[in-house]
Amino acid sequence: MCEHEAVQARNETPSDQQRRPTIYDVARLAGVSKSLVSLVLQNSPRVSPERRAAVQQAIDELSYRPSRAAAALAGSRTRTIGVLLDDYRNLWFVDLLSGIELELAPLGYRVAVESITSNAHVDPSPLDGFESLRVSGIVVATEPTESMRVNRDTPVVVAGHRDLTLPGSDVVANDDRSGARLATEHLLGLGHTEIGLLSGGGGSARIRAEGFEAAIRGAGLSPLVLEGRDRGTGEIDGYQAAQQLLLDRPGTTAIFAANDTMALGAAAAARDAGRRIPEDLSLIGYDNSPLASSQLLRLTTIDPNSRQVGAVAAKSLLARMQDPDRESEESLVDPQLVTRSSTAPPAPRT
Amino acid sequence: MCEHEAVQARNETPSDQQRRPTIYDVARLAGVSKSLVSLVLQNSPRVSPERRAAVQQAIDELSYRPSRAAAALAGSRTRTIGVLLDDYRNLWFVDLLSGIELELAPLGYRVAVESITSNAHVDPSPLDGFESLRVSGIVVATEPTESMRVNRDTPVVVAGHRDLTLPGSDVVANDDRSGARLATEHLLGLGHTEIGLLSGGGGSARIRAEGFEAAIRGAGLSPLVLEGRDRGTGEIDGYQAAQQLLLDRPGTTAIFAANDTMALGAAAAARDAGRRIPEDLSLIGYDNSPLASSQLLRLTTIDPNSRQVGAVAAKSLLARMQDPDRESEESLVDPQLVTRSSTAPPAPRT
DNA sequence: CTGAAAGCGCTTACAG
DNA sequence: CTGAAAGCGCTTACAG
Numbered sequence: 001m002c003e004h005e006a007v008q009a010r011n012e013t014p015s016d017q018q019r020r021p022t023i024y025d026v027a028r029l030a031g032v033s034k035s036l037v038s039l040v041l042q043n044s045p046r047v048s049p050e051r052r053a054a055v056q057q058a059i060d061e062l063s064y065r066p067s068r069a070a071a072a073l074a075g076s077r078t079r080t081i082g083v084l085l086d087d088y089r090n091l092w093f094v095d096l097l098s099g100i101e102l103e104l105a106p107l108g109y110r111v112a113v114e115s116i117t118s119n120a121h122v123d124p125s126p127l128d129g130f131e132s133l134r135v136s137g138i139v140v141a142t143e144p145t146e147s148m149r150v151n152r153d154t155p156v157v158v159a160g161h162r163d164l165t166l167p168g169s170d171v172v173a174n175d176d177r178s179g180a181r182l183a184t185e186h187l188l189g190l191g192h193t194e195i196g197l198l199s200g201g202g203g204s205a206r207i208r209a210e211g212f213e214a215a216i217r218g219a220g221l222s223p224l225v226l227e228g229r230d231r232g233t234g235e236i237d238g239y240q241a242a243q244q245l246l247l248d249r250p251g252t253t254a255i256f257a258a259n260d261t262m263a264l265g266a267a268a269a270a271r272d273a274g275r276r277i278p279e280d281l282s283l284i285g286y287d288n289s290p291l292a293s294s295q296l297l298r299l300t301t302i303d304p305n306s307r308q309v310g311a312v313a314a315k316s317l318l319a320r321m322q323d324p325d326r327e328s329e330e331s332l333v334d335p336q337l338v339t340r341s342s343t344a345p346p347a348p349r350t
Numbered sequence: 351m352c353e354h355e356a357v358q359a360r361n362e363t364p365s366d367q368q369r370r371p372t373i374y375d376v377a378r379l380a381g382v383s384k385s386l387v388s389l390v391l392q393n394s395p396r397v398s399p400e401r402r403a404a405v406q407q408a409i410d411e412l413s414y415r416p417s418r419a420a421a422a423l424a425g426s427r428t429r430t431i432g433v434l435l436d437d438y439r440n441l442w443f444v445d446l447l448s449g450i451e452l453e454l455a456p457l458g459y460r461v462a463v464e465s466i467t468s469n470a471h472v473d474p475s476p477l478d479g480f481e482s483l484r485v486s487g488i489v490v491a492t493e494p495t496e497s498m499r500v501n502r503d504t505p506v507v508v509a510g511h512r513d514l515t516l517p518g519s520d521v522v523a524n525d526d527r528s529g530a531r532l533a534t535e536h537l538l539g540l541g542h543t544e545i546g547l548l549s550g551g552g553g554s555a556r557i558r559a560e561g562f563e564a565a566i567r568g569a570g571l572s573p574l575v576l577e578g579r580d581r582g583t584g585e586i587d588g589y590q591a592a593q594q595l596l597l598d599r600p601g602t603t604a605i606f607a608a609n610d611t612m613a614l615g616a617a618a619a620a621r622d623a624g625r626r627i628p629e630d631l632s633l634i635g636y637d638n639s640p641l642a643s644s645q646l647l648r649l650t651t652i653d654p655n656s657r658q659v660g661a662v663a664a665k666s667l668l669a670r671m672q673d674p675d676r677e678s679e680e681s682l683v684d685p686q687l688v689t690r691s692s693t694a695p696p697a698p699r700t
Numbered sequence: 701c702t703g704a705a706a707g708c709g710c711t712t713a714c715a716g
Numbered sequence: 717c718t719g720a721a722a723g724c725g726c727t728t729a730c731a732g
Contacts, residue, residue, distance in 0.1 A: 022725055033702045038727060051701080065481040069428070070725035072419035073708045088447075089640060094438050097468070105471040110479070113463055118447070121455040129460070131415040239645045268645030290439060295589045295618030296646065372709055383718045388711060398717080420709035423724045 021062040030058035041066055043108070072134055080110045081317065082130035086142035088115055091289055092306050093141050096159060099310020100139060107318075109136070116142060130154075137317035139310075140166065143203065155320035159313045160306070162330070163203030170316040171330040174304035176204050179335030180211025183256050183284050183302050186337055188219050190345045192254040192282060196224045198241040198262050201231030205258040208286060212256060224249065233258060238265025246273045246281075253282065253346035260285035260292045263299055267342075278344035288338050300343040303336045371412040380408035391416055393458070422484055430460045431667065432480035436492035438465055441639055442656050443491050446509060449660020450489060457668075459486070466492060480504075487667035489660075490516065493553065505670035509663045510656070512680070513553030520666040521680040524654035526554050529685035530561025533606050533634050533652050536687055538569050540695045542604040542632060546574045548591045548612050551581030555608045558636060562606060574599065583608060588615025596623045596631075603632065603696035610635035610642045613649055617692075628694035638688050650693040653686045 023041075027034045032051055039047050040055040047055075058064070072078045081104060085093050101111055112133065116126045123129045125147040130138050137155040140148060144158050144166045156169035165171055187195050195216065199209045209225055216223040226245050228237020238257055242265060245252055255270075257263035263285030267277060275281040285292055288303035312331050320326055373391075377384045382401055389397050390405040397405075408414070422428040431454060435443050451461055462483065466476045473479045475497040480488050487505040490498060494508050494516045506519035515521055537545050545566065549559045559575055566573040576595050578587020588607055592615060595602055605620075607613035613635030617627060625631045635642055638653035662681050670676055 020725095024725085034726090035702070035728090039701090042727085046701080048701080065478055067423065067484060067725050068482040069419040069422035069484060070708090071727075073417065073423055073710080074725075074727035075708085076727090078419070088438065088444050089441060091439060097438075101468065101471075108472060110469050110472050113468070118451065118463070119460050121451075122458060122460050128415055132418040134417060134419060235640075235644050264644055264646055271646070290585075291641075294585050294614055296614055296621070370709095374709085384710090385712090385718070389717090392711085396717080401717080417709055420724090421711075423726080424709075424711035425724085426711090 020067075021064045023064075023066070025062055026055060026058045026064050029062060030054045041071075077136050078110075078134050079108055080112050080133060080135045081314070082127075082133065082135040082138045083111060083113045084126060084130070084138065084140050084142060084148075085113065085115045087117075092160065092287060092304065095306035096139075096141055096310040096313070099307035099312075100314045101310075102307070103311045103314035104318075137321060139313050139317065140169075144169075153324050155317050155324070157313045157316045157320075159309055160304075161203055162207065165328070165330075168328060170313075170320065170328055172309050172313045172316060173204075173330075173332060174306070174309055174335045175332040176207040176304075176335075177211035177214070178332075179286060179302040179304060180208040180256075181215045182335065182337045183286065184212050184215035186300070186339070186343065187254045187256065187282060187284060188215065190254075190282065190343060192346050193219075193221060194224075194249065194252045194346075195221075195254045195256060196226060196242075196245045196249065196252050198228070198238050198245070198255060198257045198266060199225050200228045200233035200237055200258060200262070202233060205233055208258050224252075228262070233262055235261050235265040238262030239269045240265070242266035242269035243273070246270070246275065254343070255281065255283050257283065257285050260287045260289040260297075260299060260301055263301070263342075264291055264297065267297060267299075277342050279347060282343040282346070284343055292338070292340070298341040300340045301338050303338050305333050305335055308333045370417075371414045373414075373416070375412055376405060376408045376414050379412060380404045391421075427486050428460075428484050429458055430462050430483060430485045431487050431489060431664070432477075432483065432485040433461055433463045433489045433491055434476060434480070434498075435463065435465045437467075442510065442637060442654065445656035446489075446491055446660040446663075449657035449662075450664045451660075452657070453661045453664035454668075487671060489663050489667065490519075494519075503674050505667050505674070507663045507666045507670075509659055510654075511553055512557065515678070515680075518678060520663075520670065520678055522659050522663045522666060523554075523680075523682060524656070524659055524685045525682040526557040526654075526685075527561035527564070528682075529636060529652040529654065530558040530606075531565045532685065532687045533636065534562050534565035536650070536689070536693065537604045537606065537632060537634060538565065540604075540632065540693060542696050543569075543571060544574075544599065544602045544696075545571075545604045545606060546576060546592075546595045546599065546602050548578070548588050548595070548605060548607045548616060549575050550578045550583035550587055550608060550612070552583060555583055558608050574602075578612070583612055585611050585615040588612030589619045590615070592616035592619035593623070596620070596625065604693070605631065605633050607633065607635050610637045610639040610647075610649060610651055613651070613692075614641055614647065617647060617649075627692050629697060632693040632696070634693055642688070642690070648691040650690045651688050653688050655683050655685055658683045 023037045027037045119129050127148050140158045143161050144164050158171045160173050162173050197212045199205045213223040226241040228241050255266050257266050270281050277283050285299050285301040288301045292299040292301045373387045377387045469479050477498050490508045493511050494514050508521045510523050512523050547562045549555045563573040576591040578591050605616050607616050620631050627633050635649050635651040638651045642649040642651045
């Protein structure tokens with residue numbers, strides 16, 4: 001006997017009508033034990049359909065919502081996966097998320113999303129929020145940093161970024177080198193020989209540049225790479241780099257932009273230079289963002305298969321929950337060429 | 351005496367090294383009481399700087415992260431605001447979020463983001479996740495539905511949508527009617543008299559259409575409104591509606607698209623029809639999305655001031671936490687014209 | 701299945 | 717400030 005006396009007393013006081021219903025209220029209304037309600041909430045198979053129905057009805061009647069705080073505190077796991085993004089404007093995470101959820105939904109996991117900038121005022125380091133939440137696992141969908149070390153045994157997987165790696169965590173990404181090769185070979189296959197790459201800083205851009213250079217060299221040509229100001233990879237960087245490229249090398253017949261956003265900028269630079277796409281200039285991007293399928297761009301691009309990256313990331317997390325001492329591994333997902341109308345054979349020399 | 355015996359016993363057992371540190375561990379290491387640690391965690395002013403520093407050092411040393419579950423369960427409030435989005439691809443929420451956070455950060459509130467589709471497998475209705483979390487308040491940044499009724503006294507504010515309203519909740523939005531008027535008057539002011547509106551279903555689009563029609567009628571003209579197929583408001587809808595408009599009414603010199611995404615489609619339709627922007631056709635959007643500032647569009651548009659909408663929404667929530675019985679109110683935020691190069695005076699008649 | 705019990709890691713008064 | 721205590725609403729064995 002301890003606090004339970006008080007609990008009983010409280011439950012027998014009908015004065016406080018505004019109180020949130022608890023598992024006790026549900027049990028009483030359904031005429032079952034508190035333990036049984038808990039089993040129903042956990043979808044335990046060892047509950048008869050009749051009792052399950054009775055409990056469910058009581059839940060509906062009371063609009064009962066289980067307290068995640070209490071469940072997390074009492075149980076060990078929260079069955080929540082935290083996903084850390086860098087910026088909500090980088091839409092590749094949308095497919096990543098759906099891949100993660102597709103994989104985890106059948107297991108009853110919940111997904112919590114956070115960006116690095118969110119809640120920075122309350123969490124000293126970006127993963128603190130998830131640690132305080134006691135998530136079951138974390139997907140880091142941004143460039144990992146020193147401050148993302150997780151203390152104990154929370155499984156972590158880095159998705160989409162291969163530069164730095166967090167000790168003890170897995171890595172899943174699309175194969176940027178192979179994707180860049182696909183893009184370059186598409187242009188080469190169309191007959192282009194004067195191909196420029198618009199690139200920038202960041203791990204993915206660098207690996208894509210490597211794939212581009214390898215493919216170009218493989219064709220016996222010499223690669224031409226332009227970077228945005230300050231190694232940026234935004235729209236304006238694509239615009240400026242493309243502008244400079246078309247000025248420096250007017251013979252250029254095709255541009256490979258390290259991402260669709262830079263391609264958007266490149267399309268503007270082409271237009272401003274009086275070059276039609278694809279008649280006067282072929283353009284290929286990377287990411288297969290919503291932008292790429294717009295009528296204005298109809299951009300040939302590389303689909304990084306982010307949904308699959310998410311699914312594999314989720315599987316890594318589950319594997320590490322099973323066996324925390326499992327060796328770290330890096331998984332690569334195959335990207336795919338998506339052909340639209342921004343690429344075509346080069347115009348015949350006049 | 352009750353479970354505390356066991357707690358003491360556990361704490362005296364040094365065998366389990368992997369255990370997460372608790373407030374007890376911090377207190378012991380810092381040489382203070384557990385209560386004091388709790389006060390430090392809550393930034394209480396009634397703690398001396400010396401002791402605060404000692405506690406902080408112990409926290410750092412142990413990499414202690416307070417359990418949100420325990421804090422939520424023990425305290426009444428979670429100091430977390432839930433934000434419900436419809437789709438991560440509608441980027442207007444990014445500014446909304448920063449407005450909310452700007453307002454709530456000084457008060458130590460945390461923000462939790464969820465989309466309607468996320469976690470649908472585990473939450474029967476979209477707000478259940480937040481209710482289970484026992485959030486302090488909810489911002490509904492999507493069209494509210496019947497299933498979003500919140501049971502008890504969780505304050506709710508609907509942001510950016512004015513069609514339906516949730517009983518007992520406040521509404522904050524940009525003034526779509528006034529914004530549409532601004533856009534239309536901008537075109538009228540440039541000298542356009544043949545102006546078409548691309549619109550669609552949904553509350554904002556409808557109100558924007560009303561503002562457009564009022565302004566057009568105010569100028570003694572008759573309004574022309576085209577809708578996308580199935581009343582859609584996406585890029586392809588803008589494309590198709592603009593295509594049809596330019597076909598049906600070749601004399602059209604200006605298009606007002608109900609949002610930037612439709613404007614993107616309209617720009618493509620204009621290009622495909624051989625119309626240059628702004629020389630042959632002026633184009634104005636709504637939302638001031640990242641797209642609008644791209645070099646390819648340089649789109650004149652209406653900025654809905656979403657950051658301010660977020661700030662006002664946060665204030666509403668705080669006010670309702672203070673006084674739950676406060677009357678519901680609707681707040682409108684003033685939108686603003688952002689002039690770029692997609693609008694110009696109409697070409698002189700030839 | 702039930703029922704009584706302990707415990708998760710905090711917060712919140714409260715007496716000193 | 718401390719220290720002992722109760723309690724938040726669950727989960728988890730465990731005996732019956």
